[in-house]
Amino acid sequence: MKKLKKLLSAKKKLSNQNIQSNNLNRKVSVAPMMDCTDRHDRFFLRIMSKNVMLYTEMVATKSVLYGDRKKILSFSTEEKPLALQVGGSDKKELSETSKIAEDMGYDEINLNLGCPSKKVQKNMFGACLMKEPDLVADCIYEMVSKSNIPVTAKTRIGFDDTEDFNYLNEFILKIKKAGCKTFILHARKAILKGLSPKQNLNIPKLNYEMVYKIKKENPDLEIIINGGISKTSEIKEHLKLCDGVMIGRSIYQNPYSLIDIEKEIFNTIDNPTREQVAEKLLEYLEKEVKLGTKVNHIMRHTVGLYHGQIGSKNWKRYLSDNMMARDSDFQKAKHIMTIVQNNEKANQNI
Numbered sequence: 001m002k003k004l005k006k007l008l009s010a011k012k013k014l015s016n017q018n019i020q021s022n023n024l025n026r027k028v029s030v031a032p033m034m035d036c037t038d039r040h041d042r043f044f045l046r047i048m049s050k051n052v053m054l055y056t057e058m059v060a061t062k063s064v065l066y067g068d069r070k071k072i073l074s075f076s077t078e079e080k081p082l083a084l085q086v087g088g089s090d091k092k093e094l095s096e097t098s099k100i101a102e103d104m105g106y107d108e109i110n111l112n113l114g115c116p117s118k119k120v121q122k123n124m125f126g127a128c129l130m131k132e133p134d135l136v137a138d139c140i141y142e143m144v145s146k147s148n149i150p151v152t153a154k155t156r157i158g159f160d161d162t163e164d165f166n167y168l169n170e171f172i173l174k175i176k177k178a179g180c181k182t183f184i185l186h187a188r189k190a191i192l193k194g195l196s197p198k199q200n201l202n203i204p205k206l207n208y209e210m211v212y213k214i215k216k217e218n219p220d221l222e223i224i225i226n227g228g229i230s231k232t233s234e235i236k237e238h239l240k241l242c243d244g245v246m247i248g249r250s251i252y253q254n255p256y257s258l259i260d261i262e263k264e265i266f267n268t269i270d271n272p273t274r275e276q277v278a279e280k281l282l283e284y285l286e287k288e289v290k291l292g293t294k295v296n297h298i299m300r301h302t303v304g305l306y307h308g309q310i311g312s313k314n315w316k317r318y319l320s321d322n323m324m325a326r327d328s329d330f331q332k333a334k335h336i337m338t339i340v341q342n343n344e345k346a347n348q349n350i
Contacts, residue, residue: 024081024107024150026182026224028235028261029053031248032085032110032154040288041301042079045251047280049258051266053244054082058112060123061088064097073104083108085154087115087125089132094139095146102147109143111136113155116190117197127190130159133171137178144179152182154226157210158189165210169217176221184246185211187227201249212241230257232264239265254307274305278340285333295328311343 030037030045032055042054056075063072064086075082084106088094094111101109113136115126129136136153143151153175157168172183188204195203206228215223225242229235230250238245251257256277262268272280285298299319306312318339322332 024053025051026053026222026244027051027239028265029184029224029244029246030055030251031226031246032056032058032112033248033252034058036252036301038297038301039075039079040293040298041252042082043076043284044277044281044298044301045255045258046078047277048256048272049262051262051268052258053108054079055110056082056084058085058087058115060125061086061090061093061097064100065093069100073100075105077105080105081107083110083152085110085112087112087120087123089124089129089135089139091139091142095142098143098147098149098151102149106149108150108152109147110152110154110184111140111143113153114186114190115197116156116159116192116195116200121192127156127159128192130155130162130171130190133174136171137174140175140178140180150182151180152184153180154184154186156186156188156190157207160189160192163189163207163210165213168210169214172214172218172221176218181220182222182224183214184224184226185214187211187225208238215242232260235261235265252301253304255302255304256307273344274309275337275340275344277305278337282333282337286330289330294326295330295333296324296326299323299328299333306343309343310346311339314339315343 028051030052034057037055037057042056045052045054059072073084084101086094086097086101086109088097098109112126113129117126120126121128140151140153155171157163175183187206187208187210188200190200191204208225211223211225215221222243224244224246225238226246226248229238229245229247235245235247256274259271262271281298281302285295288298289295303316303319306315318336322328323336
């Protein structure tokens, strides 16, 4: 009787999650990136895009459960919609983390099944879990059972010598049965030995066709494609065959490209100029500095604001000289608007 009640409860929660999952717009999302997508970067990105889905850096379950939870998980409401990405393979820890994510107001919790780093493998999470489909399914089931927010998975298409459609499809079907309906597929396999995480982003060849085939085989699942995508024209092509596109490094290197995404993908008309972005960021910076945040913790994310524009070197030089040190003074930040205004004039006169 208890097992039946537990099963019915899980099915009810899964139904609720499916409704919430469908309400989240994952047409374009920014990938979780270590040392990049912290709360300051997410606020910065949200100034430029109200529609993309944002993800946290990967957070280990033990950090969530035993670390400084406020410091690790806090975010501002302006960042939403926002997903928490977690790493772990302990069912109990993952289920507790899912409930915490829901209680803190996250819109989704995502399980990392794609990180290939040695440290992550040592702690038994990330891409090495592709070798353990039953364990992953058990983890997903417990996460789904514990919370009412969507539980999603981000994975590679294979690992080491395994890059096989049938293996990937069975892996996904097993996780689907556990209650996951949204999969973010990095269209490269992970090499677990011999390559660094950085090399794993470039050396394994992209295989978009396998992701397309997964979607074709599983039309009821939400399939998000990830890997090597940077242009709006590429996003449009992928959206013809997948439900969404996740972009990583190109957004961090050129954050203002979010404006192109807003214009061309979401048909947003009223978009901020770089000057307006800088003004809003300075307001945020002033508030955060008063709360004890270091200037460089925020401004380090803005290096690429003038990527490909006249004045890019001046912008980077000013940041480097005045705002990247640990003891950077907020007063110097106020002078950055002079650089911004000069850059805007120079680019308007092209």
